[in-house]
Amino acid sequence: xxxxxxxxxxxxxxxxxxxxxxxxxxxxxxxxxxxxxxxxxxxxxxxxxxxxxxxxxxxxx
Amino acid sequence: xxxxxxxxxxxxxxxxxxxxxxxxxxxxxxxxxxxxxxxxxxxxxxxxxxxxxxxxxxxxxxxxxxxxxxxxxxxxxxxxxxxxxxxxxxxxxxxxxxxxxxxxxxxxxxxxxxxxxxxxxxxxxxxxxxxxxxxx
Numbered sequence: 001x002x003x004x005x006x007x008x009x010x011x012x013x014x015x016x017x018x019x020x021x022x023x024x025x026x027x028x029x030x031x032x033x034x035x036x037x038x039x040x041x042x043x044x045x046x047x048x049x050x051x052x053x054x055x056x057x058x059x060x061x
Numbered sequence: 062x063x064x065x066x067x068x069x070x071x072x073x074x075x076x077x078x079x080x081x082x083x084x085x086x087x088x089x090x091x092x093x094x095x096x097x098x099x100x101x102x103x104x105x106x107x108x109x110x111x112x113x114x115x116x117x118x119x120x121x122x123x124x125x126x127x128x129x130x131x132x133x134x135x136x137x138x139x140x141x142x143x144x145x146x147x148x149x150x151x152x153x154x155x156x157x158x159x160x161x162x163x164x165x166x167x168x169x170x171x172x173x174x175x176x177x178x179x180x181x182x183x184x185x186x187x188x189x190x191x192x193x194x195x196x197x
Binding site: 001002003004006007034035038039040 | 066085088089091092093094095136137138143146150
């Protein structure tokens, strides 16, 4: 489950560090912003290229 | 961010689809920082037996293996892995004490880390949650 892996990864990072996440799941367009909002982390950017969606997330807490 | 949201999930069936779906909701909620409480009652209790490997319902049970392979391809972990993932993420797992008596399930038959409580105990927890799901 990618969202669980994301949560685990963020836990190992320092506040202020950024993470790049690439997904081929169209549902991630809703899921990743929702996850960031819930967990209080910042979605800095999102790019759509073909079937891939790239997200930049900054750890805020 | 709002204060920590709390989720209560009742699982009353032990089929593959219901078990996996309940675990996916629980694991996703936990990954979002939510506090999750899962109560396994009636047939749902079977999912907490050590080494549980749920089957698809009815005649579809024959296709369980095929379905498991498909899930692996899509990246969905099997039920047992998801149960461990939930424990790692701090999901609270409860076995219904009345169901245990009813189905003659002993404490030693239940997966490590599950807490045995009754309906009143769980309702007391659920009363303080923001979201409640019944999977059955």
